[in-house]
Amino acid sequence: MQPESHELGANRLPTVLLRHDTPDGAYHYDWMIARDHDGPLITLRLDANTVERFPMELDAVELPDHRRRYLDFEGDIGGGRGVVARVGSGEIRGLNEGLGSLRFDVHWDDAWIEVIAARLESAAWRISAAPRSPMPGALANR
Numbered sequence: 001m002q003p004e005s006h007e008l009g010a011n012r013l014p015t016v017l018l019r020h021d022t023p024d025g026a027y028h029y030d031w032m033i034a035r036d037h038d039g040p041l042i043t044l045r046l047d048a049n050t051v052e053r054f055p056m057e058l059d060a061v062e063l064p065d066h067r068r069r070y071l072d073f074e075g076d077i078g079g080g081r082g083v084v085a086r087v088g089s090g091e092i093r094g095l096n097e098g099l100g101s102l103r104f105d106v107h108w109d110d111a112w113i114e115v116i117a118a119r120l121e122s123a124a125w126r127i128s129a130a131p132r133s134p135m136p137g138a139l140a141n142r
Contacts, residue, residue: 013037013092015106016071017049022082030063030084032070033092033104040065042102044117044125049087055130062123105132 013034021027029049032041044060076083088108095104100119105112106129114132117125 011093013095014071015090015092016086017088018070018074018084019049019087020077020082020084023080029087030066030070031060032066033095033102034068034071035095035097038068040067041070042097044127046127055128057126057128059120060117060125060127062119062125 013036015031015033018030018032019027020030029046031044031046033044034041043063043066045063046058046060048056048058070084071089074085090106090108093105093107096102102115102117104115106115107113112132113129115127115129117127119125
């Protein structure tokens with residue numbers, strides 16, 4: 001099976017939500033967000049599935065940036081760290097990364113979601129996400 005292409009165009013960037021099952025039987029979600037077309041991924045650890053319910057507010061923990069291979073990867077991540085499975089993938093538009101803040105629109109399935117994330121302290125973040133009206137040209141650019 002060929003990995004899917006993540007060449008989305010100049011103003012669209014890939015994102016993926018992975019369920020990470022750890023060896024102790026616990027799990028969390030890793031949300032990976034591309035900030036450009038070839039660099040590492042912004043990575044946030046979540047306790048909730050951000051693809052399934054909106055509006056929402058939730059806390060997240062910033063993890064070190066991850067390699068782009070996780071946009072397509074599923075399976076055992078090695079080193080006794082557990083297994084990841086894709087829950088959702090989508091695209092990001094309008095990424096604005098400031099000092100202690102992120103703001104962007106994400107397209108999951110058939111919905112556009114406005115996301116605002118603010119650093120609370122150190123690696124702790126608060127994410128607010130709510131549906132938005134269809135974005136102009138969204139269907140034309142699919």
